[in-house]
Amino acid sequence: MIRAVFAAFLALALPAAAEIKIQEVTSPGGIKAWLVEDHNIPFTALEIQFRGGTSIEAPDKRGVVNLMTATLEEGAGDMDSRGFAEARDALAADITFDAGADSVSVTAQFLTENRDQAVTLLREALVNPRFDQDAVDRVRGQVLSILRSDAKDPEAIASQTFNRLTFGDHPYGSTGDGTIETVTALTRDDVVAAHKAVLARDRIYVAASGDITAEELGALLDRLLGDLPATGAPLPGRAALLQPAGLTVEQFPSPQSVVIFGHAGISREDPDFFAAFILNEVMGGGRFTARLMTEVREKRGLTYGVGTYLIGYDNADLLLGQFSASNDKVAEAIKVLRAEWARIASEGVTPEELAATKTYLTGSYPLRFDGNGPIAGILVGMQMEGMPIDYITTRNAKIEAVTMEDVKRVAARLFQPEALKFVVVGEPAGL
Missing domain, CATH: 3.30.830.10 (Metalloenzyme, LuxS/M16 peptidase-like)
Known part of the structure; x- marks a missing residue:
C-alpha cells in the first residue's frame, strides 16, 4: 500500500x-x-x-x-x-x-x-x-x-x-x-x-x-x-580516435544485419555545439521527418528505423548512428546514407528544416522536467557537463540564435563523408 x-x-x-x-x-x-x-x-x-x-x-x-x-x-x-x-x-x-x-x-x-x-x-x-x-x-x-x-x-x-x-x-x-x-x-x-x-x-x-x-x-x-575517502583513483586521459574510415563486416548468422556508423563529433563546450545539435536532429533525430528516416525508410523501405546521436564522453566526442536492415538491403541503405551525409555537408539545411527543428527542440524541452526524479537527474548532468546554473532558462535562446549561416558552416565541419566508418554485423549481400 x-x-x-x-x-x-x-x-x-x-x-x-x-x-x-x-x-x-x-x-x-x-x-x-x-x-x-x-x-x-x-x-x-x-x-x-x-x-x-x-x-x-x-x-x-x-x-x-x-x-x-x-x-x-x-x-x-x-x-x-x-x-x-x-x-x-x-x-x-x-x-x-x-x-x-x-x-x-x-x-x-x-x-x-x-x-x-x-x-x-x-x-x-x-x-x-x-x-x-x-x-x-x-x-x-x-x-x-x-x-x-x-x-x-x-x-x-x-x-x-x-x-x-x-x-x-x-x-x-x-x-x-x-x-x-x-x-x-x-x-x-x-x-x-x-x-x-x-x-x-x-x-x-x-x-x-x-x-x-x-x-x-x-x-x-x-x-x-562526509565519511567517504577524500580522493579516488586517477581519471583517464583523452582518447584518441584510431578508427580509419571504411567498412568492417562481422559475419553473424541472421536474416538481417545491424549497422553502426559514425566518426568524430563535437564537444558540448564548443561554440558550434547548438548548431551541431540542430543539424543532428535534422539528419537523424527521433522524428519521422528526419532526413535519414525519410530517405532510408519512407521513400525506399530499407529499414524500420535509423537514427543519429551526438555522443559526448568525458574524453571523446562522436557522431554515431545505427540501423538494422535485411541482408539484401544493407548495401543500398549504406549507399543512401553516404549520399545524405555528403548532401548535408555541402548544402546544409533548408530554412524550413531549421525553423521546424527549432520549434520542436524548444517546445519539447520543458517536457523533460516531468517529476522530481528527472529534474534531479538533469541537474546533476548539467554539473557534470560544466553548464552554468541558469542553463535551463537560457538553453532555448541559444537554439533560437542559430542562423542559416551557422548551420551551413558547421555542417561542413561536422559531417565528414570521407571519414565515415561502418561496422556491419550479419550476413550482408553485396558488401
Whole structure:
C-alpha cells in the first residue's frame, strides 16, 4: 500500500521547467549540490554522480567497477542482502546504483517521513558495504550470464567492435562489463579496492529535487557522504580516435544485419555545439521527418528505423548512428546514407528544416522536467557537463540564435563523408 502512495506522489510532482528555481547548496563540510525545492508533495529525489566510472579500470581488471556497483545493495553494515532489501522496501524507498563509462550513479527517492531512515540506509551502502563473498560470487554469475548473452547479440557485437576499432586500448575501447576472463579472475579484494577508488569526495556531483530545504540538504550531504575517502583513483586521459574510415563486416548468422556508423563529433563546450545539435536532429533525430528516416525508410523501405546521436564522453566526442536492415538491403541503405551525409555537408539545411527543428527542440524541452526524479537527474548532468546554473532558462535562446549561416558552416565541419566508418554485423549481400 505504501508503495502505491509513493507512486502517486511521483505522478503528482510535475513542476514546469519555467517554474524551476535552482539553488546552489554548500554543506558545512564543503560538499556542493544543486537543489530545486518543491514542498507540494512530501517526497524527495536525490541524484549523485561520481566521475570516473568504469574508465578508471586497469585492463586486467575490466568489469570490477560494474561488479562493485552491482554488489553495493547486496548487504551493508549489519544487514545481509536480504536484510538490506527488506529495510529498503519497508521504507518505500527506491535506491539504485549504476556504472557507466564516465561515472557511477546513485539514485535515491524517498518520502519525507522516512527521509532520515532512508539516508541512513543509503549511507550504509555507500560507506559500509559488506561485499560478502557469496554476494560477490552471485553477482559475478549474473554478469557472466550477461556477457555470454552479449556474445550472441548482434547489437552488442556491433557496438563492441565499433568501440574497439575507434578507441583501441583506451578503456572506451572495451565494455565496462568486462570479459569472461577478467570478471572470472576478479577477487573480493579487487571489489573493495574499486569501492575506494571510485566513491570518493573529490569527484562528487549532487542534485536534489523535492520536499527538502537547503539547510536540510546541507546536513544530509555531510551525513551521507562526509565519511567517504577524500580522493579516488586517477581519471583517464583523452582518447584518441584510431578508427580509419571504411567498412568492417562481422559475419553473424541472421536474416538481417545491424549497422553502426559514425566518426568524430563535437564537444558540448564548443561554440558550434547548438548548431551541431540542430543539424543532428535534422539528419537523424527521433522524428519521422528526419532526413535519414525519410530517405532510408519512407521513400525506399530499407529499414524500420535509423537514427543519429551526438555522443559526448568525458574524453571523446562522436557522431554515431545505427540501423538494422535485411541482408539484401544493407548495401543500398549504406549507399543512401553516404549520399545524405555528403548532401548535408555541402548544402546544409533548408530554412524550413531549421525553423521546424527549432520549434520542436524548444517546445519539447520543458517536457523533460516531468517529476522530481528527472529534474534531479538533469541537474546533476548539467554539473557534470560544466553548464552554468541558469542553463535551463537560457538553453532555448541559444537554439533560437542559430542562423542559416551557422548551420551551413558547421555542417561542413561536422559531417565528414570521407571519414565515415561502418561496422556491419550479419550476413550482408553485396558488401
